[in-house]
Amino acid sequence: MARPSSSAPPAGSLTPGAPSRGSRTGRPIMVLLDALGRRWSLRILWELRGGARRSFRDLRAACDDISPSVLNDRLKLLRGLALVELGPEGYALTAQGADLGAKLNDLDAWAKDWAKTLPGD
Amino acid sequence: MARPSSSAPPAGSLTPGAPSRGSRTGRPIMVLLDALGRRWSLRILWELRGGARRSFRDLRAACDDISPSVLNDRLKLLRGLALVELGPEGYALTAQGADLGAKLNDLDAWAKDWAKTLPGD
DNA sequence: CTGAATCGCTACGTCTTTCGTAGCGAACCG
DNA sequence: CGGTTCGCTACGAAAGACGTAGCGATTCAG
Secondary structure, three states: OOOOOOOOOOOOOOOOOOOEOOEOOOOHHHHHHHHHOOOOHHHHHHHHOOOOOEOHHHHHHHOOOOOHHHHHHHHHHHHHOOOEEEEOOEEEEOHHHHHHHHHHHHHHHHHHHHHHOOOOO | OOOHHHHOOOOOOOOOOOOEOOEOOOOHHHHHHHHHOOOOHHHHHHHHOOOOOEOHHHHHHHOOOOOHHHHHHHHHHHHHOOOEEEEOOEEEEOHHHHHHHHHHHHHHHHHHHHHHOOOOO
16 A cells, blocks of 8 residues: 555656556656645745746755755656746746746735634634 | 754644744744645645545545555645544535635646647656 | 444554755866 | 855765554444
8 A cells, every 4th residue: 555666657757658656557646746736846846936947056046045955856746747848047937837936826815814813813 | 964853843733824844934924835745635635625524534535545654744734724624424625724725726627738849658 | 241343543664755965077167 | 266156966964754553432232
């Protein structure tokens, strides 16, 4: 059960159509949930939303000084999924990544309302 | 940096307004990105979308036999954030959790198109 | 009542992922 | 040349996730 070691990719790459951590089907949504469910993935997309290109080091600083090894892992992953690209002036979202970025903006709006209704606020 | 050990919650609870792993601001979106960025969080919401109540054990099976300790951790977390609730007939999304569930349905539709445009497919 | 089946959940040792620091080689600028 | 920035990697330590086993509570059958 949930055995990363036997038939799934080595925790660094991920492709729709192929099985991923925690799902043997390879359905796109599962691949996406896997990728976005890894630490820092969502945050990286968040920091890149808006279209500005950012250098590796800028991005690292923006993500609360994430470890460079993990940042690189995630960037590889997201680039492999065509959500992020590296151009001459740094990292940026692809067209598809920008779609997700827009969804994160929605999520931000939603989160503000959500926070108001919570007991701890 | 990114030091969970000094001022952030002990990796089991999370509240908007209070700092979370990887963000000292406590902005709702950051709390949400933190929670959803932990392994299995998105998957659990995914499996609960649609409104059916599911027992702990059913949910576990649906999530590719996730470890019960992690499942319980995530359920505590998501309950603390008022996204999931435990009723007499099992776990279900709250009204707010259902909002997120709907977003995941959107994401599913998006992912299908996305997968078509990828080289590895 | 006893026994079986199910429930939510916890303990705990192992293994994987993430972290944090340090620093490399390349490119650019003086 | 030296100085600065770049993307990125190595590697030991810490945190997190995993998998198995099983507990106490409830429910139902006999």
